[in-house]
Amino acid sequence: MTQVYLPRTLTELWTYLDGEPEALIYTGGTDLLVKMPAENANTAPALICLERLGELRCIRETADSILIGSTTTHAELLRHPLILAQLPVLAQALQTLGSPLIRNMGTIGGNICTASPAGDTLPPLYILEAEVELHSRKAVRILPIREFISGPGKTQLQKGEILSGVAVKKPADYNIHHFEKVGQRKSMACAVASMAALLRLSPSGLIEAARLALGSVGPTVVTATAIDESLIGKKLSLTSLAATAERIRQLVAPIDDVRASADYRRTVSGNLLLRLLDARTQ
């Protein structure tokens, strides 16, 4: 039998963690509990479920940022006017994440800590330059998400530390927010390839700023300043996008798995860029 703790405050959490330093931590359980055999929940020394940790379940706005507590569920984010108005690229990604049931349970903190190359919130968070807040009994530290996630399923989270929140700078000057995921069906689909994009188009239609991130085509989310910069000053045209698409295909490092081949992922990761021709400015 494994003990399950449900801390209501951070103070309680630290106490439980002191007693069970090897405990596994989860909130929605949509990742951790799937991996555990049904018959005997697990062999972990203890489980700590953060679903009742109210301090971490919040969405707040500051002058230049939006702060999201790590145990905020995907569904809560999708219903929140701040997210819908300020972070449409994240909202679009959340809409494709799992299913309504998964979104009712899974949290943004969980999606980040799982650090799957296919994590749906990750490409948007990368281009939004999100920073994660890591909390332990003694300290708080802040890391850019791209530094926090170090590999597939790997993060910089230390023993005794939890991911407490995400801070996202308001991307005020982008007028195109775009996310697309290719999966094997329209819901409950693990991304075979995905792309998040932020673009600023001038009134004359020139790309003034661009940020792209690609999911499921490398060990972690793929971004590249050179790719972003290659779009700057160009018109949003098939020719300019096709050239950058080819660079993307050369940049990404996908793998073959049960869902798709590396070749397919490579081709599609470039192709997804062409969809920006249809993207509407906001």
Next chain:
Amino acid sequence: MNAYIPEIGKPVPRADAVAKATGAEKYAVDHYGDNIVWAGVRRAGVAHGRIRHLDTSVASLLPGVIAVLTGRDVPGTNRQGIIHKDQPVLADEKVRHCGDAVALVVAEDRATLQKALSLIRVEIDPLPGVFTVDDALRPDAPLVHEDHPQGNVLLKATIHSGDGQVALEGCDIILEETFHVPVQSHAFIETENGVAWQERGGKVALVVSTQAPFRDKWEISHALGLPLDRLHIIGPYLGGAFGGKDGATVQCLLVLAALHTGGRRVKMWWNREESFIAGYKRHAVRMHYHLGARTDGTLQALHCRLYYDTGAYAHLGGEVMALGMEHAGGPYRIPHTLIEGWCVYTNNPIAGAMRGFGVAQVSFAFEGMMDLLAVKLGMDPLELRLKNALLRGDRNASGVTLTQSTGIADCLTAVQHHSLWHERKAWKKEAPPFHKRGVGIAAVFNAMGYGRGLPDSALAKVELTPEGRIRVYSGVSDMGQGNTTAFVQIAGQILCQDHTAIELIQPDTERTLPSGSASAGRTTYTYGNALIKACEELRRRLTGRAALMLLSDTLDDLELLPGRVKNLATGREIPLTALAAMMSPEDRVCISQFLMPVVRDKLDTGKEFVIGFPHLLFSYAAHLVCIEVDELTGVIDIKAYLAATEAGRVLNPQAFEQQVQGAIAQGIGYALSEEVLLQEGRIVNPDFATYIIPGALDIPEIVSLAVETYEPSGPYGMKGVGEVGMNGPLPSIAGALADASGIHMTRSPLTAERVLAALQNQQEHP
């Protein structure tokens, strides 16, 4: 809901819907019981090998373990199987696929069970495996069953009509193509499970999720050496089956376990992964086609060679192939045919029955050939099909004269007149950027009933209960297809009782009578026919006995009405409760048998089929699909779907649509995403995260048109409608893709990856 008489032809709500929608219905899996124990299986995990060492001692000593059993502990033949008894309950010396059961554990709880299973030491010396049909057919191939006289060929068979293959030579046009379809999983939501216990006196009762409770009894008896009268099988409503619960899954294992629990109930419930690994599958098939036609589009000759991969055990492999071969020519007049089939053992998972039994596979091929021919001739694909569509009185591709209702031409005409067909050109022009649109059609059919060689029989039993209610004892399972509701309608129609006064008993070998399996689109047809006779007899009895009570000297004055019989001449009535009290128990019960008619042509072909060939009755459908192909991703999005279906008369429009829509959804999964992926016989996608069945967003709105005919042999003119819808989506979607892009895919499913590769290839090599 107010009481109503559930009449034939009305959209009567399901008899089982209230219990199911309130959570009250007890499926097999909902049976527990006090002091229950759990059984589970250790599986081979190796596709082909000899068991060198099997050590259960550590597991046996684990506290909470009640029994650990191996092949040596199986009394009887230790062989199960529907026709061919070739599958061990527990492996004896050899394993033939990864899912073979090697040891059976019974434990106090699930945690102990899992622990004990992991403590069993199994050492298997791997043998070279055969994982493709070609490997299996090599002269030096390792044998899956050393004792099978034809080596790895379970069955080789031929259907021949007219001048056969020779006639191809005289054709204006000969087209050749090879098609491949993969293994499909039934993916019912209630996985294989049951509960068994030994009663005082030694009888073993088994509540099990099964399509064939009476056959289960024989199978268990044979495998475990138990006399039939020691077995009692109870088959509640199933949480889906689609063919996958036709044949033993947990049955023999559970009864064996129950012999070791001292009367305690023992439950086995496969989890999803085990269901994938050990459960039955749809056959993967490779199909080589040669089709010959005249320049005006008249089909002349067909030669095909079909290779069915049946996996490690026979199950119904030969019969599945037989039905596929019988349908290999499509619902078309082809005077000269040679259809050859090989059903081959491999070390892959076991293939068996699944909705569209062998036919879903060949539908892809024969409709693919029709699309190719239409392109070659520059003909409208619908006109081409209509021109060759079978009519009543024609001979089909097996040489059988169609003496019964034959509605494929009417189905095609219904599609032709639909706006989705005649407005297709305008619709296609409106494709959004980076997308192509296409419209495809398919003409499909599906035989019903067992076919010659196996009596397709049902025994209906209906009772007037002491409470004055009507109780129908169904001997044929309801896995969700809704035959129960049809039985309520038949009883309601004939006996004129409110739906609230009609009870249905689900199959139970001690209460109901053998009526065959829930399969082959036969449940309502065969049992329904028997039930009509039984209800008519009961009606005669009720009025006849009421005559005595109502002092009526003629039955003509008497009318059976809800809850009573009335003498119309005198106005006097007798409640059914009073009538029941007067009647003896045996007088209150009527039993009747129906035997399905069979083909009368004397065919000089298909001699290799002991059972299951040929068939008398077919249901027909024409499907139309509108798709959008994303040129950037290869994703096919289905925008609209139309099905015109002929299955005789419609007894219940709602139930008819349910079957059509549900089958199409399964067919769409088969067309676009469903594929059991195998590596050396091991399933690499044994879960719903990687074996992709469609969700609510993946299925379009489906328009269902009933093209009614009257089938004289059917109950109220009906034929089975459960299977035919499964056969249309793959060919129609492939046709729509060809229409959109010019690409004729010959390998399914049409995944985004395959489609994008084909689009790219087309661009590079126009």
Next chain:
Amino acid sequence: MTIHFILNGEKTTLNVTPDRRAVDVLREDCGRTGTKEGCGAGECGACTILVDGESRLSCLMLAAQLEGRKITTIEGMAVRDSLHPLQNAFIRHGAVQCGFCTPGMILAATSLMNHNPHPTRADIRAGLSGNLCRCTGYQKIVDAVEAAVRLEEEKS
């Protein structure tokens, strides 16, 4: 451990091991077998329940997480003999075939309607996109939810 929760309106106290799955506790200890299990991995939705009114997968919740919650299973949807409008609609519109997904579908639809009282057919499909059905092709399920929505709209 001892847990206290409200199950279908009734105060419930159970002695359970905390790491058992909620679906097992509901089915085996509480006898609420209307809560089904189809995959044990959050992929099929058959085990959907309402936790404080929100749809959740009970195969991905542990017994300890039931503590203090208001749990609704399919058995708690009808008020005495009066079926929930969604149950009536599922029955009337032919949304039930094998019925194994039905409890989860009805509870997922309840949650959908709580958040969006006026869903379109597309919204309904999206709202039920975590619940797999292998029998119906979904159309009659969408019909049923749509009918229940219309009925509620007429009432208000």
